[in-house]
Amino acid sequence: MKFWVALVAVTLLAGCGADDPSPTPKPPAPPALPSKVWGLLGALEEVAKNATERLRESPLGQRLQNALRELRELRDEARGRVAEYGAEARALLELSAADLRARGAAFARKLRKRLNRDSEELRRRWDGGAAAIRALWAPPEPPRDGED
Template identity: 70%
Template sequence: MNFLVALAALTLLAGCGAELSAPTPTPPAPPALPSRIWGFLGTLGEAAENATERIRQSALGQRLQTVLSELSALHWEARARAADYGAEAKALLELSAADLRARGAAFARKFRKRLGRDHEELQRRWDGIRDLWAPQD
């Protein structure tokens, strides 16, 4: 996910035409590097900050934040559900062998049904997130 954010940021930086502003005073350069390099690095830093702010304020930047927060929520919800399923399976395995055989088939049916419902719900939510990126007319 970090790769996608970095890729989106690089694309937006390239396309939004960041404006260079006058460099702010920079600390004195160490003797090994000339002051021109430090000035150039300061100018690049300001351009990056300017572009970052323009991206945050743009409609695409806002949509990107929305999509990322939805994906994060979806991720954590899926992890929580998986942990619940694991806890239920562990509790079931701790039952006696005879009870395990008697309840195993019922649990498997229930588990498949719940997984199916959760899959459908998560798929609907994923489709909703994907629709945020769809071109809007």
């Protein structure tokens, strides 16, 4: 048991840096930049701004800006056309659905009329055929008195 206590104590002391007599030195602070460096950085910033302005005003920069403007206009026009085509397609689909419903209703009316007409004709023929069959199979009528 004493061994474990000693081991834990040594571990804690080693972890806390108790066996290291000198503290860890801090890294030195970076030296302050001289004013010449700051002046140089400011001059470089001005040169970059001027170069950007010159590039924008150059013929190449103007052509690039015009090309970008045209591409944006084309993109906007394409979006507008796509929206227009989508609206037209939606309208056509709605018209097609309405047209199909109307045609289906007209066909259903015509079909109903034809079925009614055919069923009446078949009923008349059936009734006529049934009457003829009844007449064939009906027993003969007895002779009436005085008709012979």
